[in-house]
Amino acid sequence: MAANKAMSRGAFVLFEGVDRCGKTTQATKLVESLNNSNVKAELWRYPDRTTTIGKMIDDYLQKKSDSDDASMHLLFAANRWEKKKMMEEKLSAGVTLVVDRYGYSGVAFTTAKRLPGLDQQWCKHSETGLVKPDCLMYMEISEEAAKKRGGFGEERYETTEMQRNVREVFSDLREDWWSIVDADRSIEQVQVDVEKIAREAVERCKNGLTLEYLW
Ligand code: FDM
Ligand code: MG
Numbered sequence: 001m002a003a004n005k006a007m008s009r010g011a012f013v014l015f016e017g018v019d020r021c022g023k024t025t026q027a028t029k030l031v032e033s034l035n036n037s038n039v040k041a042e043l044w045r046y047p048d049r050t051t052t053i054g055k056m057i058d059d060y061l062q063k064k065s066d067s068d069d070a071s072m073h074l075l076f077a078a079n080r081w082e083k084k085k086m087m088e089e090k091l092s093a094g095v096t097l098v099v100d101r102y103g104y105s106g107v108a109f110t111t112a113k114r115l116p117g118l119d120q121q122w123c124k125h126s127e128t129g130l131v132k133p134d135c136l137m138y139m140e141i142s143e144e145a146a147k148k149r150g151g152f153g154e155e156r157y158e159t160t161e162m163q164r165n166v167r168e169v170f171s172d173l174r175e176d177w178w179s180i181v182d183a184d185r186s187i188e189q190v191q192v193d194v195e196k197i198a199r200e201a202v203e204r205c206k207n208g209l210t211l212e213y214l215w
Contacts, residue, residue: 017139112165
């Protein structure tokens with residue numbers, strides 16, 4: 001093996017997008033299908049509401065508690081930092097991680113509040129040094145199609161204005177390497193694209209690909 005050849009590992013496959021774009025549905029189906037074809041895969045999601053930090057986030061999202069916006073941003077980021085080591089260990093053990101939201105949502109949601117001082121640059125700082133995904137599927141859905149999938153829930157951020165702002169920040173954050181998936185289509189149609197994109201990333205990582213870090 002050549003000295004500079006990276007080790008075989010699992011892939012970090014990420015789904016991002018506004019609410020009701022089908023991230024959770026597609027991520028769940030993808031993990032099932034990968035496991036069925038002998039690719040070890042796990043479904044992760046952020047916020048991870050099961051940790052101590054995650055429980056604080058959950059209370060905040062459910063409006064059971066209120067807090068300062070900057071400190072909440074940092075808690076969302078800390079919720080990723082507390083799982084960074086485990087993420088690296090899983091990936092190097094050959095497990096593919098299919099992740100439902102990550103630091104891109106972190107930056108998009110806080111920036112979308114349009115608060116003085118909490119601009120995109122500030123928001124990105126707390127993510128710097130976290131593992132960078134090998135593949136990012138941005139589920140692009142129109143406001144109309146998202147609306148047809150049912151009304152908003154009761155959680156903080158589930159408002160038309162917030163979702164509109166989030167959509168805007170996401171399009172600002174977009175980089176060339178992102179895969180844009182047309183999420184207005186049926187579950188089955190979207191799944192075809194998702195499978196192709198994800199399996200390509202799994203293959204690349206299996207062949208050895210150095211892990212990168214944000215931003
Ligand atoms: N959210 C999610 C943030 O504000 N910051 C973050 O870093 C992350 C990961 O939390 F409104 C927001 C996005 C969403 C809410 O997400 C909970 P789910 O996917 O609906 O559970
Ligand atoms: Mg939600």
